[in-house]
Amino acid sequence: MPSLPKRKVGIVACSGEELPAGSVTRLAALKVLEELRPSETVTICLPLFLAGGEGDRAFAKFYPTIAVDGCAKRCAARATELYSNTPAASILVDDILAQHNLPAPQGLRRLTPESQPVVDALAAAIAAEVDHLMAVRWSRTDGAILEAAPAAQEAVSTSACACGSGIPVTTVQIAGRAVQIMALEPILELAYNQGLRANGTAALPDEILQTVQVYNTVPAGEETQYAQALDIAWHAYCKQREGQSNG
């Protein structure tokens, strides 16, 4: 059975163009992504929540996100919650200003040099939140922190989607070829936790194929082959879970 990839944290910046603080969120997010925590973070493009970015929406459903907003409207936090999942953390520029006693940033197209400390302080706050989220256990089912204890040592590794979103992909054999299924293991985990089980020769629960189709394109005419491959993965997953609970 495939195992889970190293977790990543998604950063959603409002990037608002009409306020200097919007540019601050953008630059701070990029600083974290490019300099401070490049291995632990990915970008989540806010407009893609509406424009059909399945990878972006799926990421925020299964993994922790940090929303970074430039004003009290909190577009990034609220839109993430509206279209995907409640952000694990939400940071507001005004709060950073208050905490560090910094002046309000100035400049839209080009932030003034005096605004750079605000970018740096915000980036540091995001990075600290990334560290916190990487150190706790995260429930992909509930989209929330399970407990504050450090996560168990990563004993396994698996591939993440090539799109860079960090979503796990599982490779299955379909009609003699290797096919990658995005987010299969979290989907099976969700089904199992909802009480579904693989019972002998019973057919694959419809919910599993339907959910797989949300995040993957199943070519027309190949539904049966996909269902057969998913059924094999489903039985293996249930067997593994039952073994864990018995052991």
Next chain:
Amino acid sequence: MSKQVIIVPCSGIGKTYGTVTREAAYVVAEDLRPETTTIVPLSLLVLGDEEARAAVQDAQVITMDGCSLACATLNVRQAGGVVAKDFTVLDVFRRNKALKPKGISELNEGGQALARALADEVAQTTDELIAGGVDHA
């Protein structure tokens, strides 16, 4: 309808072309056509902010997108706005292949020039929309 033409860049955070749209929007709204254009942040439209939705519903809108997903155009339409003209950076790049953009946080010289080329086209379209005889009462 408003006399202002609304400019909506995608400002995609993960790609250079997204930064080109953002820069071009500022060039238009601050330098080239400050009297006749206004930027509406895409994040507000994504959230469904009433003021932002009203703005795009009450004016002619020019969108600028950095990739084929066309987030700006799609989000304006979903907000009930009519896109008078949609620009994609790739199209402008095809017309200006010497301008090779690099950088996300900060555009290189080629990126700045490409943003200016995009902004020039947007400014021209703005003039055409303003002169188009639309009832701006």
